[in-house]
Amino acid sequence: MENFSLILAIVVVTALAFDFTNGFHDTANAMATTISTGALKPKVAVAMSAVLNLVGAFLSVEVANTISKGLVDETGIRPEVIFAALVGAILWNLVTWLVGLPSSSSHALMGGLIGATIASAGVGAVHGDVLVTKVLLPALAAPIVAGVAALLATRLTYTLGKKADGEAAKKGYRAGQIASAGLVSLAHGTNDAQKTMGIITLALIAGGALAPASDPPTWVILSAGLAIALGTYLGGWRIIRTMGKGLTDLQPQQGFAAQTSAATVILASSHLGFSLSTTHSVSGSVMGAGLGRKGGVVRWSTATRMFVAWALTLPAAALVAALAEYVTGLGTWGTAAVAVFLIASSFAIWRISRREVVDHTNVTADEDEPAGVVTTAIAVVTPPPTGTVTDDLSVTLPAPAPGPEPTRAAV
Numbered sequence: 001m002e003n004f005s006l007i008l009a010i011v012v013v014t015a016l017a018f019d020f021t022n023g024f025h026d027t028a029n030a031m032a033t034t035i036s037t038g039a040l041k042p043k044v045a046v047a048m049s050a051v052l053n054l055v056g057a058f059l060s061v062e063v064a065n066t067i068s069k070g071l072v073d074e075t076g077i078r079p080e081v082i083f084a085a086l087v088g089a090i091l092w093n094l095v096t097w098l099v100g101l102p103s104s105s106s107h108a109l110m111g112g113l114i115g116a117t118i119a120s121a122g123v124g125a126v127h128g129d130v131l132v133t134k135v136l137l138p139a140l141a142a143p144i145v146a147g148v149a150a151l152l153a154t155r156l157t158y159t160l161g162k163k164a165d166g167e168a169a170k171k172g173y174r175a176g177q178i179a180s181a182g183l184v185s186l187a188h189g190t191n192d193a194q195k196t197m198g199i200i201t202l203a204l205i206a207g208g209a210l211a212p213a214s215d216p217p218t219w220v221i222l223s224a225g226l227a228i229a230l231g232t233y234l235g236g237w238r239i240i241r242t243m244g245k246g247l248t249d250l251q252p253q254q255g256f257a258a259q260t261s262a263a264t265v266i267l268a269s270s271h272l273g274f275s276l277s278t279t280h281s282v283s284g285s286v287m288g289a290g291l292g293r294k295g296g297v298v299r300w301s302t303a304t305r306m307f308v309a310w311a312l313t314l315p316a317a318a319l320v321a322a323l324a325e326y327v328t329g330l331g332t333w334g335t336a337a338v339a340v341f342l343i344a345s346s347f348a349i350w351r352i353s354r355r356e357v358v359d360h361t362n363v364t365a366d367e368d369e370p371a372g373v374v375t376t377a378i379a380v381v382t383p384p385p386t387g388t389v390t391d392d393l394s395v396t397l398p399a400p401a402p403g404p405e406p407t408r409a410a411v
Contacts, residue, residue, distance in 0.1 A: 007079045007335065008207040012200055014086045014342075016227040019196035021093040022105040023053065023231020025239060026192060029102070029262070029282040030185040030232075032243035033255035033289075039174040040181070042240075042360035049185040050233035056189020057197075057225030071110070071135070072117045073125040077206045080328040080335060081120045082199060087342050088112035088321030094349045096309055100238040100358075103309040104277035108317040109195055110135050115318025119325040138269060139277055139310075143284025146265045150285035153257035154292025161253065173252035180259035185232075187266035188278050189225065196224040237358040243283070247306075248290030248298045258282070258289035280310065 030052075031045040040048070089105070089112040096103040110131075117125050161169050197216040200223075204210040210217070216224075250258065262285040266278050283306060290298045327334045 005079075005207060007083070008203060008209060010335075010339065011079045011083045011086070011203040011207075014083055014090070015196050015200045015203065016223060018086050018090050018093070018105075018109065018199075019193065019224050019227035020231040021090055021097070022109075022192055022196070023050075023228040024234050024236040025093050025097050025102075025105050025231075026188060026278055027232045027236045028239040028243040029278045030181055030188055030259075032240045032282075033250050033258055033286060034177055034181040035240060036243075037174070037177065037250055037252050037255045039177045039252060039255065042237075045181070046233050046360075048182060049188075050229040052182050052185035053189040053193060053232050054225045054229040056186040056191075057193035057221060057228065059186075059190045071127060071130050072113060072202075073121065073127070077117065077125070077202065078120065079203050079207045081116045081325055082113070082203045082206065083335065084116040084119070084324035084328055084338065085109070085112035085321045086199065087324040087338055088115060088317040088319070090342065091320055091345055092313060092317045094346055096313075097236055097238060098349050098353055100242045101306055101309045102239045102243055102279045102283055103306070103313050104139070104279045106192060106195055106277045106279075107135070107139060107310075107313040109199065111314035111317030112321035113199070114314070115321035116325040118318075119322040120329070139280060142265060142269070142277060143280045143287075145284070146261050146281045147284035147288035149261035149264070150254075150258045150288030151292040153261055154254050154289045157253045157257050158293065170252050173256045177252055177256040177259060180256055180263055183263040184259050184266065184278075184282065187263050189228065191266055191269065191278055193224050193228045196227070197221055200224065237360065238353075241358055242302065243286060247283070247286055247302050250286070250289060251293065254289040254293055257292065258285040261285040261288070 027046055027049060030049045031040070034040045035042050035045050086109075089108040092103070092108040092111075093105055114126055114131070157173075161173075194216075197220050200220045201210065201214065201216045204217075204220075205212055205214060259282075262278075262282045265281045265285075269281075287298050287303060324338045327338050
């Protein structure tokens with residue numbers, strides 16, 4: 001560790017800060033449906049998720065190796081490049097958290113790393129085959145696979161539970177939902193915590209503190225697990241509200257099907273080393289579960305905003321990271337300027353968030369979906385009624401126009 005320089009220490013601290021934002025940004029993935037259906041109290045849910053995230057961080061290093069050994073050419077990467085990548089990822093996480101959109105922390109990190117690497121070493125330093133097979137294709141497939149699985153699981157669940165006692169069945173599904181939510185939290189730790197492990201390991205290799213192709217050291221695994229667990233415990237209440245109430249209304253049966261489907265997809269991807277977005281998987285499963293129940297609906301205006309955020313994540317984080325890398329390339333003062341900008345921007349976003357506080361006390365409050373374009377247009381062109389309809393369906397007719405008063409006959 002004699003090569004552990006100041007810039008390397010800054011990179012490690014910044015990586016753990018990103019891991020922290022990843023934790024509170026993605027708490028909704030594991031616990032939004034559990035909270036919205038009332039299966040667990042909000043504080044209990046996030047505490048349980050935090051512990052299981054920490055445990056999951058120790059189960060595998062496959063995803064960490066994908067990032068530290070596969071996505072970019074580690075021989076041409078400086079610690080400043082990784083710092084710039086983290087700046088792009090953190091700012092995107094905070095902006096989407098502020099507006100309550102469940103975007104992908106994973107893709108923010110990938111986009112930041114790609115943008116900073118291209119700005120520093122050129123396009124050739126990014127391994128395109130790894131980017132396509134282990135990042136982009138899973139990003140497209142995950143919400144579809146999880147959504148279809150949740151839709152089928154929801155329909156199967158309702159079919160099998162037709163003859164079950166109502167209250168007993170609800171209790172059983174709530175218990176199953178708690179177990180499946182715990183599985184999602186465990187899967188989140190095995191997937192998302194590893195991304196920070198991979199970034200720190202890549203920084204240590206770039207800074208000469210680790211030999212090339214090394215696995216993450218134990219202290220890296222532990223610190224990454226603790227950072228994401230702490231962020232998870234604090235709870236990303238804004239995104240939990242969007243996932244639990246803003247996207248669709250879920251019953252315990254649907255919550256159980258959604259969580260189980262998402263956990264299966266995430267664990268399978270972690271085993272294969274895919275840098276999967278848990279946000280995409282869980283969002284897809286929630287929408288699938290919403291459509292799987294007869295009469296269930298998905299609020300497509302909210303879903304559309306999510307899709308737009310997903311599409312912008314990689315390029316937006318890459319652009320910010322590339323600009324940050326350009327400034328850090330100007331010297332030590334450039335790196336200091338980027339660090340000050342990151343701290344100031346983060347504080348400003350936090351201050352703006354205080355204007356409308358969302359926490360465990362109001363996270364389950366219902367949100368009305370804004371009227372769509374079609375609904376608004378119909379309201380504009382529809383003529384008003386000619387009479388006033390009262391509760392007893394009687395109609396008040398307009399009074400007749402006043403006429404000349406009748407003349408009195410002379411007596």
